[in-house]
Amino acid sequence: MERPLERPLERRASIRTAVVWEAVSALLDGAEGQRVLDIGGGTGGFAVRVAELGHRVTVVDPSPDALAALDRRARERQVENRIVGQQGDLAGLDELVEEGSVDLVLCHEVLGLVDDAEAALATIGRVLRPGGRLSLLVSQRHAAVLARAMAGHFTQARDLLDGPVDGAGAGERRFTAEELEELLAATGFTVSDVHGIRVFADLVPSTLLDLEPGAIGGLIDLERAVAGRPEYRTTAAQLHVLASH
Ligand SMILES: C[S@@+](CC[C@H](N)C(=O)[O-])C[C@H]1O[C@@H](n2cnc3c(N)ncnc32)[C@H](O)[C@@H]1O
Numbered sequence: 558m559e560r561p562l563e564r565p566l567e568r569r570a571s572i573r574t575a576v577v578w579e580a581v582s583a584l585l586d587g588a589e590g591q592r593v594l595d596i597g598g599g600t601g602g603f604a605v606r607v608a609e610l611g612h613r614v615t616v617v618d619p620s621p622d623a624l625a626a627l628d629r630r631a632r633e634r635q636v637e638n639r640i641v642g643q644q645g646d647l648a649g650l651d652e653l654v655e656e657g658s659v660d661l662v663l664c665h666e667v668l669g670l671v672d673d674a675e676a677a678l679a680t681i682g683r684v685l686r687p688g689g690r691l692s693l694l695v696s697q698r699h700a701a702v703l704a705r706a707m708a709g710h711f712t713q714a715r716d717l718l719d720g721p722v723d724g725a726g727a728g729e730r731r732f733t734a735e736e737l738e739e740l741l742a743a744t745g746f747t748v749s750d751v752h753g754i755r756v757f758a759d760l761v762p763s764t765l766l767d768l769e770p771g772a773i774g775g776l777i778d779l780e781r782a783v784a785g786r787p788e789y790r791t792t793a794a795q796l797h798v799l800a801s802h
Contacts, residue, residue, distance in 0.1 A: 570602075572758045575777045576784050577665070577797050578606065580752060581692050584661065584799065585610055591660040594684065596647050597667030601627035601640065607663075608636035617645045617653055647677050654684045665694035666795075669730040678744040685802045691746060693798045694754065698731035699791040704759070734796055746800040752784040753793030760792075 581603065585591060591612040595604045598616035600623050608614045608631065616627055624642040631637040645653045647664070648671055662681050671677045681691060698717065705714035717731070732740075734751055741748055758780060766772045783789040790796070 608639040750799040753790040755794035
């Protein structure tokens with residue numbers, strides 16, 4: 558059951574993750590005791606919820622602070638017996654996780670941080686069992702161009718048009734849906750769903766969400782309604798892709 562969202566940050570987080578969480582939990586629906594790997598799972602926002610559904614989750618993340626927070630969160634929610642945190646890197650996954658041993662990999666907001674996205678996807682393919690699934694969440698380039706331009710950063714927007722790396726110097730790689738689908742095909746994945754995430758959420762000022770009762774639920778409903786519509790994909794801050802290997 559959803560817990561009440563008391564604080565503005567929690568509400569914002571819920572808007573940002575609701576559609577992705579629904580797709581991930583639908584993937585797991587009806588399956589029991591799945592072996593889930595959350596690569597770059599950070600403080601366990603998703604991992605803990607997956608463990609609460611009864612699955613076993615390994616979180617691999619290079620940050621000791623994130624892993625400590627994961628540990629605390631897992632204990633608070635009483636799922637520490639179903640979650641293991643391991644310090645490590647997506648690029649070095651082969652050394653940490655046995656080949657063909659995972660039913661579902663979550664790779665959310667991490668692929669854009671590695672030097673070689675294609676090699677990283679190939680590594681994920683190796684740790685998945687045959688027919689295993691991937692939930693991949695990345696930043697979407699067209700929306701970042703729009704956001705830079707709307708903020709008056711026209712040179713950054715222009716730079717981002719032609720190059721996949723953020724012109725603001727953050728170093729994160731952003732993808733178009735076509736690039737992502739090509740990379741996934743090249744590494745042996747079959748894409749089943751592509752969703753646009755945060756099509757409107759980042760554009761709506763927080764003050765508007767406080768003005769009208771039910772505004773947050775209405776925005777989440779709208780995000781859900783447009784997620785699968787290709788015509789809205791270019792304004793989505795993120796792309797969420799489900800694929801099998
Ligand atoms: C933006 S956070 C995303 C956290 C979580 N996946 C989520 O969606 O809420 C990025 C996470 O990736 C981790 N990270 C950064 N570089 C990584 C790498 N090369 N391999 C694996 N994880 C990495 C960071 O420590 C951080 O926890």
